[in-house]
Amino acid sequence: MELKIKYKLAFLGILVVFVAILHLFFGSIHIPFYSVFDVLLFPNSTSSAYHDVIWWVRLPRMLTALLAGAALSLAGLQMQTLFRNPLAGPDVLGLTSGAGLGVAISIFLSPLLLVIKGFNPIFAFTGAFFVMLIILPIAKMIKDNNSLLVIGIMLSAIASSCVGILQYISDANDVQSYLMWTFGKMGGLSFFEVFIIGIGLLVGLLLAFINSRQMNVWVLGESYLTNLQFNIAKARMTMILSTCLLTGVVTAYCGPIAFVGLVSPLLVRNWLKTYNHQWLIIGACLGGSICLLVCDLFINIFSSQVSIPINVATSLFGAPVVIFFIFKLKRLSI
Amino acid sequence: MVFVQNLSVGYQKGKEKNLLLDHIDVSLPSGKLVCLLGSNGSGKSTFLKTLAGIHPPLSQPADQTLIEFQKPGNIAIVLTDKLNLSNLSVYDLVTTGRYAYVNWLIQLSETDKHAINQAFHLVGIDQLKDKFVDELSDGQQQMVMIARALAQETPYIFLDEPTAHLDLNNRMEIMTLLRKLAHQHNKTILVSTHELDLALQLADVLWLVQDKKIVSGIPEELVLDGVLDKAFPLKGFNLKTGEMNYEKTKNKSIQLIGEGYRYLWTKNAFERMGFSVINEKAEIQIEVEKEYWKIDSNRYNRLQLLLEDLINREIK
Structure with missing residues (x-):
């Protein structure tokens, strides 16, 4: 059984590499395939415009999708485990809405704050971080997971209403630019920003791996964790902290990417058919990467005709896939 | 043999105390099947969990025996909750019993694998290794959880209502298995149950929850002393003779x-x-x-x- 899971993971790994390379062949500017090959195989020999586009535009975008997909999927995996609920995603703790509020403040109140518009990542991260500062002590005080879930949703609601107020009193241009943020974006990040997402993913991944034994026992109930001498509070906080980091850093740079964090861990769980988080962590990361890369690939392929925001694409392409899987598997479980 | 003295069990919510068992003294004999009997709500589950160290006691015994008893690797537990997960394999579930011994990379040593296989073998469920948890019947699931507890290789195993939701055959099977584990493999097994008949037939020692205290003794003695009659005021059933008493409605x-x-x-x-x-x-x-x-x-x-x-x- 374990061997089968390893084969499946290897398949996902190969698929990630394949989709990632394929992703470099498409973009808003048309570049002939042989030129892409040329640039990729001999990066130092050419110094054409194509070279710059591929290395400085397409490569960071591909890496963004790769890392963000993995991060969101891993965050969703941990939330599903924590709440023992297949409907939990990275946004259940209210971080995404917090980031949204941060961005809304930066856009709508920029004259008051004397900041330049478009300096969003820091505001988004501050918003998410602020919600994290609220949710961590709450999680420490309230031991019941269902209550925590409801509180997360309530925090989201509060943040969204605040955004609503700001939208209501602002002019149309600002509302438009906030709306653009909510659509999410993959492109336009510098290597440094991609690097920061990578660091976030790495730390989140490490926390998840260290916690994988606890997550495996988590579903049996807290008594069994105590019986095996695991610290429940520590295991829970590790899951929450890892999720906050992963979701916060991605939302700061890419906007609120929906769907991937909910769907890809769910599909990976049911395809690998395991509850061992050692495999699930790897699988969720690979699955999330594939999911976001493929969606962004579609956007790039059609970008010459029509421009689709990433958040629309993930749901538009993702939802039919999920429905298909439900019909095939009959039942999705965490 | 373990002596626990002066243990109070119950729930504390703020300043409000709900005392279930008051200053209990019990001794748990090694290599025996001990049944903890009591009616619903008498606090037997809470007592079991308190003794296992997964529920805080209302008052700690003054000496170190309880803390010493609850040291890592001494007690394994089996609780009643039903698992409904289609992706959890039986083998992985039993493997979690070894988690106290493996590092965070979950690399199973030969000792670990041996303990897991031994546990499957002892319970007699080798054929379930490749199944998933949601494919099991309630009885099989209970067997798997017992195998999981055995994989922990602890001298003590505590089970909370292991025969609840099971039919008579499965109940018998589980209880005789537990008896076998106690007598042939020198495990000390504490089972909480409200099923008087099975406990009377199979237990070596009964612990009876009565008026916030625990009365212990061998089953036969407790029957003859009339202690059980007091704890289980069964209408129309004479425990000593084993006969039902029917009302004489017809005058013939x-x-x-x-x-x-x-x-x-x-x-x-x-x-x-x-x-x-x-x-x-x-x-x-x-x-x-x-x-x-x-x-x-x-x-x-x-x-x-x-x-x-x-x-x-x-x-x-």
Whole structure:
């Protein structure tokens, strides 16, 4: 059984590499395939415009999708485990809405704050971080997971209403630019920003791996964790902290990417058919990467005709896939 | 043998205390099957969890015995909650029993693998290794959880209501398995249950929750002392004789002649219907023969027909 899971993971790994390379062949500017090959195989020999586009535009975008997909999927995996609920995603703790509020403040109140518009990542991260500062002590005080879930949703609601107020009193241009943020974006990040997402993913991944034994026992109930001498509070906080980091850093740079964090861990769980988080962590990361890369690939392929925001694409392409899987598997479980 | 003294069990919410068991002294004999009996809500589950160290006691015993007893790797637990996960494999579930011994990379050593296989073997569920948890029946799932506890290789195993939701066959199977583990593999097994019949037949020692205290002893002794009658005021059942007492609703007596099981069950049937069955001459006389029942020279092949006739005659 374990061997089968390893084969499946290897398949996902190969698929990630394949989709990632394929992703470099498409973009808003048309570049002939042989030129892409040329640039990729001999990066130092050419110094054409194509070279710059591929290395400085397409490569960071591909890496963004790769890392963000993995991060969101891993965050969703941990939330599903924590709440023992297949409907939990990275946004259940209210971080995404917090980031949204941060961005809304930066856009709508920029004259008051004397900041330049478009300096969003820091505001988004501050918003998410602020919600994290609220949710961590709450999680420490309230031991019941269902209550925590409801509180997360309530925090989201509060943040969204605040955004609503700001939208209501602002002019149309600002509302438009906030709306653009909510659509999410993959492109336009510098290597440094991609690097920061990578660091976030790495730390989140490490926390998840260290916690994988606890997550495996988590579903049996807290008594069994105590019986095996695991610290429940520590295991829970590790899951929450890892999720906050992963979701916060991605939302700061890419906007609120929906769907991937909910769907890809769910599909990976049911395809690998395991509850061992050692495999699930790897699988969720690979699955999330594939999911976001493929969606962004579609956007790039059609970008010459029509421009689709990433958040629309993930749901538009993702939802039919999920429905298909439900019909095939009959039942999705965490 | 472990002595625990002065242990109080219950729940504390703020300043409000809900005391379930008050300053308990118990001794847990090694290599025995101990059944913790009590009615619903008497606090037996909470006591079991407190003893296992997964629920905080209301007052700690003054000495170190309890802390020493609850040290890592000493007690394994099996609780009642049903798992409903289609992606959790039975093997992975049993493997979690070894998690106290493996590092965070979950690399199973040969010792770990041996312990896991041994656990499957002891419970006799080798054929379930490749199944998933949601493919199991309730009884099988309980067996898997027992295997998981065995994989922990602890000298003590505590089970909370392991036979709840199970049918009689499965209940017997689980309890005899636990008895075997205690007697042949020197495990000390504490089982909380409200099923008096199984506990009476199979337990080595009974712990009886009564008036916030625990009375312990071998089953037979507790029956003879009448302690069980007090704890289980069963209406219409005499624990010492094992007989049901039926209300005599019909004002008729029957003289029943016969012997063996057929006699006993026939007697039971009439008593259930409200007749009084006596051993001396009565207005109705029934003979229990090997093949049939005889009343006033009428023969009946089936007891049901005899009963119906008798009741019809009664009405007339």
